[in-house]
Amino acid sequence: ALITLVTSCDFPKALLIKNDEDPWYTHVRANGSRGVEYYIRHNVIEILYPGSNKTPVRWKCSTSFHEKHLLKREDHLINSYYVCAKFLVRSRSIVQVMWSREVKVFDLSLCEDKNLILDPWPLVRYTTLYTDYKPCPFSGGYDMKVEDSRLGENGCNRMLRPMRMEAECLGGEGVSFDFISSNCLPDIKMYVKQKTMCVTHWRDQVNFYVILRRNEDDDLWCMVMPVRRHARTTAYLFADLSCRTDAGKTLNDLKYFTLHLHTRVYRSLCEDEYDKCSELECNSFLKHECQKSCKVCDPDSPPPSCEYPENIDGTWFLKTPPDRVTNIEITRSNLSIENVGNFLCVMFPDSPKSKTSNIYTAISLYDNGCRPRYTCVKIRRFGQSVIRYTLSQSHAWPSLASDIGEMVCNEDRFHADPLPIDDMYRSYEGAGKPIVAHHPRPEPINCNVTSIHTISATLPEGYVCLGSLYHHCEDATKLRMEFGSCGNLIPASTDYRCLADFEGHYWERILLVQNVNDETDAICFVFSKIYPTEAYVFTASQCDQKSFSFARGGIRKPLLKLEFRKEPEPCKSI
Structure with a gap:
């Protein structure tokens, strides 16, 4: 039964726009068009259809209860229709709406859950989009084959060297796509190598729904990724910004891509990029792709491990706003940062002399398909109970550079991520993240505060x-x-x-x-x-x-x- 009626009927504050602000947009298409505008003010929603002959609609809130709103139509053509709406605020910039059918009489049963249907087209608020970020809900690396909903299979699906997608291999990396060459680039607003960040996400029993934004601008996609993934997984990337589960059916009017994903695990720095490497004759071109088969490297001779300072072994924590605690564990040769990654200390021929510089070259290895990462780590001690770490921007495998140590520890690589991620994971030049000892227990010092x-x-x-x-x-x-x-x-x-x-x-x-x-x-x-x-x-x-x-x-x-x-x-x- 529906109870607790509330007579005042304003929409959630997160939805309201001021008179001089841009509206919420929906039906955002790959070509940049924004087919529908929502103006939500006080207790009124005006829905406009620019570039269309469709008549604008004005809804006024009659009653609110249980975060649902019974609306009455109030435009110059019709004023006796009712509808129920429920708003799902996914972030400050992304909102979804559940609608009931329209009826001609006041009917509270419209707001029963069984009568509400989710609109797959999210509303987007572009004025706050650049400040919106949420870490991606899945991580892993995949060889990728691409199918365009309109143009069919990508010609490069049959190439030996696979296209790639990687997600959140290290904290803050977002989802990156590597289409190998411009000839393979599908009809999508991306570079050959494209980084995207996760604006927000949600899930149901079956899928994650992730709004991706290109790092450079406000181009958006909705990725639908299964919650339970196997060695072979199918995901969907909607270039027309619709988040739905019925891809592959009769969606002729939608621009989207089917991503056939295959997990390939890279357990060391000496690997081939694809299985056929072992059957091919090596040449200078193939050496980069087939390092193991072409004997560019020796899988039995990994770089020697090194040790972090002996006196920092233990468990630590990083306190970040608003009230988040990140756990950190340091052993002789591994630095493990919760929700960021593991950094295994290794020595390359040109690695910095860590004993004197407190700068360490590290690698990250994965069993989820992510390719290895090379990172430079700076560690500085501020007394018995506080140390500071600084992570460089990481470099992804493969690398044939003979100066890998110098390359990853170049000062140019120590900078924050693009806004709005900023210095959440990697610090500004010259800065770092102070962490406090959990175990052994902290030892206090003289505060040296000499007056009240x-x-x-x-x-x-x-x-x-x-x-x-x-x-x-x-x-x-x-x-x-x-x-x-x-x-x-x-x-x-x-x-x-x-x-x-x-x-x-x-x-x-x-x-x-x-x-x-x-x-x-x-x-x-x-x-x-x-x-x-x-x-x-x-x-x-x-x-x-x-x-x-x-x-x-x-x-x-x-x-x-x-x-x-x-x-x-x-x-x-x-």
């Missing part, structure tokens, strides 16, 4: 709270931040233990601390000699050389902005 600070703290929402920051007279390794004026907005009092004190950018000091009562609550205070009455508080992962300048420039949002005055007393007794 009376503070005015600005929260991200703009509220200002008055309080103080000081170290315990009885224990110089403990710091307390307390507020008496902000109620539930911020804890009245929090005790931290100081774990690391290191230099930020010029004239900047970073003090990294851990909540005494919640060990995963790791933050830092960033001070500057140039702005001696200002400081910023960040989540631990954001505590680097960029913190202060990015906070002042509005690029990085701090947890708190502090303005303070130093008092004559050095500490307080607790």
